[in-house]
Amino acid sequence: MLGDGATPEQVARLRNRLGLDEPLVFQYLIWAGSALQGDLGQSIFFETPVTQVIAEGAETSILLAVITMFWIVAFGVPVGILAAIRQGTWIDQGLSGLAMLLASVPTFWVGLYLILIFAAGLGWFPSSGFPSVFDDGGLYNLRYLILPSLALAAPNAALILRLTRASMLDVAREDYVRTARAKGIPPYRVVLRHILRNALLAVVSAFGFTFAALISEAVVTETVFALPGIGRTVVQSILRRDYPVIQGVILVIVCLYLIINLLVDLSYRFLDPRVELE
DSSP states (O other): OOOTTOOHHHHHHHHHHHTTTSOHHHHHHHHHHHHHTTOOOBOTTTOSBHHHHHHHHHHHHHHHHHHHHHHHHHHHHHHHHHHHHTTTSHHHHHHHHHHHHHHHSOHHHHHHHHIIIIIIISOOSOSSOOOOTTSTTGGGGGGGGHHHHHHHHHHHHHHHHHHHHHHHHHHHTSHHHHHHHHTTOOHHHIIIIIIIHHHHHHHHHHHHHHHHHHHHHHHHHHHHTTOOSHHHHHHHHHHHTOHHHHHHHHHHHHHHHHHHHHHHHHHHHHHOTTOOOO
């Protein structure tokens, strides 16, 4: 920060200003106490509060995650249901093979080919960047996130597809499902009310793990598409050794992960009345 020509006195003053001359345990207690009050420290590179640095990238990352989850649910769950209903047919085999392919392909590779085909080739979508939805263009600026969200959704949608199929096949073997069919209940009602509803417990529980995967993979995706999100901020902060920003982002991500998993656990009570919350 001071350059190669800094004097020992300048180094000592800077260490005192940053609190680096205190014992490590005491430094942590000071940081933790400030974090509990909403103060995550000062960015070394930007010389602004860490909360402000995180807030600047939050819009991009949140919108990217929401759109990605939409693709995951819109593709993974319905296609998984179709594969389970058509078990053993060429449709099931084809969809299962597609899921294996999507789960095996790296996210950055998918992103690069999406840019090559739909941005550089066809010109349907922008290849990089993201202007805020509060700028000129409004919600139309969300088109900048279509390709990144598709690249990020591909492997995770494949996971939900396979899990939905496996869960529905497990539930379909239960006695109450055979009883419902024996009573002459229409097949679509058996699938929707008896099989899908009970199979969703396992699928919903996977959304928490999917969210964690989105956080880790968003770092690569935001770098490929040059998105001004939190993931790209982390990468830049690591290269700049901006440790307060790294600590702050990790803390925020951990808190979000815990909140998402708590909401998933609470949703069990609504999906299955037999589940008791203690």
